[in-house]
Amino acid sequence: MTAEETAGQDLFNANCAACHGPNGIGTDKGPPFLSRIYEPKHHGDMAFVIAAHQGVRAHHWQFGNMPPVQGVTDQDVLKIVTYIRALQRANGIQ
Numbered sequence: 001m002t003a004e005e006t007a008g009q010d011l012f013n014a015n016c017a018a019c020h021g022p023n024g025i026g027t028d029k030g031p032p033f034l035s036r037i038y039e040p041k042h043h044g045d046m047a048f049v050i051a052a053h054q055g056v057r058a059h060h061w062q063f064g065n066m067p068p069v070q071g072v073t074d075q076d077v078l079k080i081v082t083y084i085r086a087l088q089r090a091n092g093i094q
Contacts, residue, residue, distance in 0.1 A: 011079050019063075020032070032070045035093075038093075053072075
């Protein structure tokens with residue numbers, strides 16, 4: 001894992017894992033990122049930045065609305081996305 005991916009993993013664990021699960025596998029509170037719905041062609045990197053800052057209305061899944069994530073910067077979210085993309089590649093999602 002690269003230093004950027006490790007930094008993203010730490011930020012993911014602190015800000016996202018409670019709902020999106022360890023290693024992005026999802027929970028009963030949030031969807032998995034290891035889904036083709038979140039592949040780069042469908043949800044680009046900036047979609048994650050917007051979601052973190054503005055929240056998201058429920059649209060793909062039945063988990064309810066995602067609130068904004070307090071205290072993360074654009075750079076933090078982009079590091080998180082680097083980690084998510086690495087997980088996706090490792091699971092055949094490109």
